[in-house]
Amino acid sequence: MAKVSVTQASELTGKSKSTIQRALKSGRLSYSMNDAGDKEIDTSELERVYGNFPPKVDIEATVRAELQRAQDMLEMERVKMRCRSLEDQLHMTEVQLTDMKDQRDQWQKQAQQLMITNQTSQKQAEDLKQEMRDREARERAARQRQMEERMKRMQAQNENAASASEYQGGDSPVPIWSKIVDKINKLRAA
Numbered sequence: 001m002a003k004v005s006v007t008q009a010s011e012l013t014g015k016s017k018s019t020i021q022r023a024l025k026s027g028r029l030s031y032s033m034n035d036a037g038d039k040e041i042d043t044s045e046l047e048r049v050y051g052n053f054p055p056k057v058d059i060e061a062t063v064r065a066e067l068q069r070a071q072d073m074l075e076m077e078r079v080k081m082r083c084r085s086l087e088d089q090l091h092m093t094e095v096q097l098t099d100m101k102d103q104r105d106q107w108q109k110q111a112q113q114l115m116i117t118n119q120t121s122q123k124q125a126e127d128l129k130q131e132m133r134d135r136e137a138r139e140r141a142a143r144q145r146q147m148e149e150r151m152k153r154m155q156a157q158n159e160n161a162a163s164a165s166e167y168q169g170g171d172s173p174v175p176i177w178s179k180i181v182d183k184i185n186k187l188r189a190a
Contacts, residue, residue: 003032003040012043013050023049147188151181 006024010017023029024039029049031039047053158178 002043003034004043004046006039006041009041009046012053013046014053015050144188147184151184155181 004012006017006020009015009020013020020029020041024031024041029041030045031041034040
């Protein structure tokens with residue numbers, strides 16, 4: 001068994017030095033003397049009288065444990081604050097996403113309306129183009145008829161002039177008019 005001094009016995013049991021010395025004087029605690037003449041107490045004797053030793057209180061370990069606990073609490077608070085911040089950011093992102101979806105839906109509706117309007121406009125434009133083509137065709141046909149009527153009148157005038165010149169016995173202007181009519185017919189054909 002281990003032997004300890006009075007001071008060490010006091011530390012182990014948690015009792016004061018004077019209490020240990022009184023127990024030694026009264027004979028309640030047995031002891032022995034070492035070579036230097038100091039009292040030594042067997043640890044088993046201390047346990048018999050005072051029971052199991054209370055756990056040694058290590059102030060440094062207690063302070064370290066408290067500091068560690070405080071650091072852990074601070075870290076937990078930081079983590080909680082970071083979580084709240086991330087939750088707020090997530091909420092804001094969800095709000096923005098919802099807003100963007102709404103805007104997208106509105107743009108799609110407008111695009112569809114414009115497409116329908118554009119299709120209607122294209123149909124109207126095609127109808128207008130066809131109408132203009134028809135009008136141009138009618139105008140060409142009318143010009144053609146007018147040209148043919150002029151040609152007939154000119155031929156009739158040529159024939160009258162030719163018969164008049166034959167009657168008067170001069171040169172006939174018919175060859176010149178027939179050349180002009182031929183050129184007009186060639187231009188029309190081209």
